[in-house]
Amino acid sequence: MFEGHPLFSMENAYRAYRQCRRHKRGTMNAMRFERNLEENIVALHEELSSGTYQPGRSIAFLVEKPKRREIFAADFRDRVVHHVLVGHLEPKWERRFIHDSYACRKGKGTHAGVERLRSFARQVTANSTRGGWYLQLDVRGFFTTLDKHVLWEQIARKERDPAVLWLARTLIFHDPVSDCRLRDARRADFERLPDHKTLFKARSGCGLPIGNLTSQFFANVYLDALDQFVKHTLKARYYVRYCDDLVLLSEDRQELERWERDIEAFVEGHLLLRLNQRRKLRPVADGIDFLGYIVRPDYMLVRRRVVAALRERLEAAEVRLCAMGMARHADGRCVFAWHWPLIEKVQQWLNSYLGHFGRAASRRLVLAVRRRFGWLNEYFRWEGGIAVLRCPIPRKVIRFQDQRMWFTTHLRGHAIIIQLGTYWELLGEPVRDLALTWENMSLLSLRFPQRDIGLAKRLLWDTGVPVAWVEETGRRVSGIAERAIAWRWGAISW
Numbered sequence: 001m002f003e004g005h006p007l008f009s010m011e012n013a014y015r016a017y018r019q020c021r022r023h024k025r026g027t028m029n030a031m032r033f034e035r036n037l038e039e040n041i042v043a044l045h046e047e048l049s050s051g052t053y054q055p056g057r058s059i060a061f062l063v064e065k066p067k068r069r070e071i072f073a074a075d076f077r078d079r080v081v082h083h084v085l086v087g088h089l090e091p092k093w094e095r096r097f098i099h100d101s102y103a104c105r106k107g108k109g110t111h112a113g114v115e116r117l118r119s120f121a122r123q124v125t126a127n128s129t130r131g132g133w134y135l136q137l138d139v140r141g142f143f144t145t146l147d148k149h150v151l152w153e154q155i156a157r158k159e160r161d162p163a164v165l166w167l168a169r170t171l172i173f174h175d176p177v178s179d180c181r182l183r184d185a186r187r188a189d190f191e192r193l194p195d196h197k198t199l200f201k202a203r204s205g206c207g208l209p210i211g212n213l214t215s216q217f218f219a220n221v222y223l224d225a226l227d228q229f230v231k232h233t234l235k236a237r238y239y240v241r242y243c244d245d246l247v248l249l250s251e252d253r254q255e256l257e258r259w260e261r262d263i264e265a266f267v268e269g270h271l272l273l274r275l276n277q278r279r280k281l282r283p284v285a286d287g288i289d290f291l292g293y294i295v296r297p298d299y300m301l302v303r304r305r306v307v308a309a310l311r312e313r314l315e316a317a318e319v320r321l322c323a324m325g326m327a328r329h330a331d332g333r334c335v336f337a338w339h340w341p342l343i344e345k346v347q348q349w350l351n352s353y354l355g356h357f358g359r360a361a362s363r364r365l366v367l368a369v370r371r372r373f374g375w376l377n378e379y380f381r382w383e384g385g386i387a388v389l390r391c392p393i394p395r396k397v398i399r400f401q402d403q404r405m406w407f408t409t410h411l412r413g414h415a416i417i418i419q420l421g422t423y424w425e426l427l428g429e430p431v432r433d434l435a436l437t438w439e440n441m442s443l444l445s446l447r448f449p450q451r452d453i454g455l456a457k458r459l460l461w462d463t464g465v466p467v468a469w470v471e472e473t474g475r476r477v478s479g480i481a482e483r484a485i486a487w488r489w490g491a492i493s494w
Contacts, residue, residue, distance in 0.1 A: 001049070001050055001051035002048070002049050002050075002051060002162075002163040002166075003049050003050075004049075005049065005163045007048075007084065007088055007161075007163055007164065007167075008045060008048035008049045008084070008163065009045070010041060010042070010045050012084060012087075013041050013044050013045050013048070013080065013084065014041055015087075016080050016081070016083035016084045016087060017033075017037075017041065017080050017083075019083045019087070020076070020079045020080045020082075020083050021034070024076075027076075029075060029076035030076050032076070033076045033077060033080075040077060044077060044080060044081065048081070048084070048167070051166060053081065053167075053170065054170070054174075055074065055075075055078045055081075055170070055171065055174045055176075056074075056075040056077065056078055057075060057179050057180060057181055058072040058073060058074050058075070058078075058176040058179075058180045058181070058209065059072070059073045059180065059181050059182075059183050060072050060073075060176070060177075060180045060181070060182050060183065060185070060190070061073070061182070061183040061184055061185055062184075062185050062189060062190070065309060066305060066309070068193065069193075069197060069210065070190055070193065070197070070198055070199070070210065071209075071210055071211040072176045072180065072199070072209030072210065072211050072212070073211050074176075074209075074211070074212050079212070079213065081167070081171070082171070082212060082213040082214045083213065084167070085164070085167050085168060085171060085214060086213055086214060086217045088164060089155075089159070089164070089168070089217065090217060092158065092159075093158070093217075093220070093221060093224070094106075096158075096224060097220060097224060097227070098224075098227045098228070098231055100113075100116060100227075100239055100240050100241065101220060101223075101224075101227055101241050101242075102116070102240065102241070102242045103216065103219065103220060103241070103242045103243040104216035104217065104219075104220065104243075105220070110242065110291045110292070111359055113240055113242045113290075113291055114290060114291050114293050114295060114300065114359065115359075116240055117240045117247060117288060117290055117295050118295050118296075118297070118300060120238040120240065120249050121134075121249065121284050121288065121295060121296065121297040122297045122298075123238065124238055124249045124250065124251060124284060125284055125285075125297050127297065127298075128285070128297045128298055130251070131251070131283060131284075131285070132249060132250070132251055132283065132284040132285075133249065133250055133251070133252070133253045133256055133281065133282065133283055133284060134247055134248065134249045134256075134280070134281075134282060134283075134284050134288050135247070135248045135249075135250075135256040135259065135260055135279070135280070135281050136245070136246070136247050136279060136280040136281075136288065136289075136290070137245075137246050137247075137248075137260070137263065137275050137276070137279050138244050138245045138246070138275070138276045138278075138279075139244035139267065139273050139274070139275060139276065140196055140273070140274045140275060140276040140277075141194075141195075141196025141197055142219070142243070142244035142273065143207065143208050143209075143210050143215065143219070144196055144197060144198060144199055144201075144202045144206070144207045145196060145202070145203075145206055145207065145272075145273055145274070146206060146207060146208055146218075146219075146222055146273070147205065147206055147271070147272045147273075148172050148173055148205050148206060148207075148208075149205055150222070150271060150272060151172055151208075151218055151221065151222050152168070152169060152172055152173070154221055154222065154224075154225070155168050155172075155221065171214050172208075172214075172218070173205075176199065176209045177199050177200055177202075187200070219243055219244070222271065223241065223243075223244065223271075225270060225271065226241075226246075226263070226266065226267065226271065227239075227241060229263075229266050229270075230246075230248070230259075230263065233262075234259050234262060234263075236248050236250075236259060238250065240290075242290075242291060245290070245291075247288060247290060249284065253281070256281055257281065260279070260281070263275070284296070284297065285297075287301070289303065292305075292306045292356060293359070293360055299360070299361045300359060300360040300361065301360050301361060301362075302356065302357055302360045302362055302365060306353070306356065307365065310350075310353045310369065311369070311372075313349065314350075314369070314372075314373045314376075317342065317346050318373065318375065320342060321336075321337055321339070321342070321375065324337040324339050324342075325337045325487070326375065331464075333464070333489060333490065334378075334489070334490055335487065335488075335489055336375070336378045336379075336487065336488045336489075336490065337486075337487060338379075338391075338484070338485040338486055338487060338488060340393065340473070340484055343379050343389070344389075346379075347379075347380065347387055347389060350376075350380075350387050351386045351387055354366070354385055354386055354387065355385075355386070357385075358385045366385075370382075378390070378488070378490075391410050391411070391485055393473070393482065393483075393484040394406045394407075394483075398477055398478050398480050399480065400420070400480060400481075403418075403480075403483055404418065404425075404427060407427070407468070407470055407483075407485075408427055408428055411428065411468045411485075412429070413428075413429065413430065413466055414428050414430065414465070414466045414467060414468045414488075414490075415427075415428045415430040415431050415460055415463075415465050415466070415467045415468075416428045416431075416467075416468050416470060417456060417460075417467065417468070417469050417470065418470040418483065419470060419471045419472050419483065420447075421472075421481075422449060422450050423447055423448065423449055423450070424447070424448055424449075424450070424452075424453060424456065425446060425447045426446045426447075426448075426456075430463075430465040430466075431446070460489075461489070466488070466489060466490045467487075467488070467489040468485055468487070468488045468489075469485070469486045469487040469488070470483050470484065470485055470486065471483065471484065471486040
């Protein structure tokens with residue numbers, strides 16, 4: 001049917017696969033696809049070229065943060081096809097999109113959108129020397145009420161290639177609800193969502209699944225008509241949109257009221273959508289709640305819900321670490337469990353929050369978080385607004401002698417107990433000092449078997465010196481066991 005079409009070539013399919021696997025290569029679906037990569041690419045090429053391709057089953061699940069909503073995750077092979085289509089359509093539509101649409105576009109994003117809104121706030125208020133107003137609107141249940149026929153007509157008016165039109169139509173009118181697998185939820189859980197929040201209750205011919213690359217791109221295509229109306233018909237100079245959340249600014253409140261009526265009529269008449277009743281028309285000086293920030297002309301604050309989400313995650317991490325043995329004793333000493341998978345995971349999402357905070361006036365906020373969760377200072381040091389692991393695994397240190405040197409250098413003042421298979425070795429300056437004065441040292445040599453580990457713990461705890469336990473991770477680097485800190489006793493309190 002489309003034999004020889006460059007869009008469905010093997011090279012293009014492989015290129016789309018490479019794009020799709022970014023940050024997803026460790027997932028089960030990606031590994032399953034990669035295990036028989038050549039056969040899967042050939043099969044996709046043949047299905048697309050013959051016009052027999054049909055999307056597979058999606059996985060439907062619920063997320064609770066920032067609010068309860070449903071997600072449909074397409075199969076990996078279908079996500080490859082999404083990249084094929086979007087890779088072809090995106091350059092053409094990018095030339096049409098307005099500058100101030102910031103969702104899911106290269107060089108845009110949340111931070112760029114917030115900075116643009118802050119710039120508009122400064123301009124409309126003349127750097128806070130005069131009054132200004134903002135109007136904030138959003139579409140009610142956008143992804144579940146979007147009309148597929150309207151979307152298809154928008155695509156068809158700009159595209160003439162039959163192969164592209166066939167693939168776009170196949171993906172747009174595919175119903176993920178008819179053949180989906182529920183994960184960690186029951187059908188009743190989805191049906192308890194409001195009617196405008198779930199595809200299970202969507203009207204026939206309406207709704208796109210949240211979670212697909214095509215859905216994000218099609219959302220920009222669908223709302224491009226609104227963008228053009230606001231910019232070229234209403235002549236709104238200060239306008240920012242992120243997905244279905246839009247903000248307009250003006251010196252004249254009545255102008256915004258008139259624009260609100262016009263936008264509502266356009267959305268209902270041309271896009272067959274409805275605006276949410278929770279709309280805002282307020283002074284700019286009150287602050288604009290947009291994309292996780294409170295935006296004002298001269299500064300920004302982090303939204304309270306974002307701060308509460310960080311505190312909740314840190315409290316959960318604290319509970320897990322305490323269950324693993326992290327504790328504070330009456331004499332001021334602390335026991336820290338260096339559980340590397342958990343600590344590295346905490347570092348990843350903590351730095352995401354810190355990066356978000358860094359755009360706002362948040363110095364006192366970050367200090368308050370560090371005071372409340374003092375155990376963070378055990379695992380991280382703070383450099384340039386991000387959290388850096390204090391004592392990472394010496395991955396590039398291969399020889400055991402170099403590993404010993406590395407730990408004694410990074411853990412100065414500690415007695416170090418390092419594992420050597422079924423034996424343990426005592427290292428560090430405190431050990432040499434204790435060897436001269438410690439009357440119980442005769443009970444324990446500097447290298448002892450596993451059966452004496454309990455004795456070593458009791459003797460070292462009684463001395464009160466800082467102690468670090470270095471254990472083998474189970475992985476090997478060039479034949480040498482990899483080692484990492486597993487426990488530390490110290491005087492840092494929280």
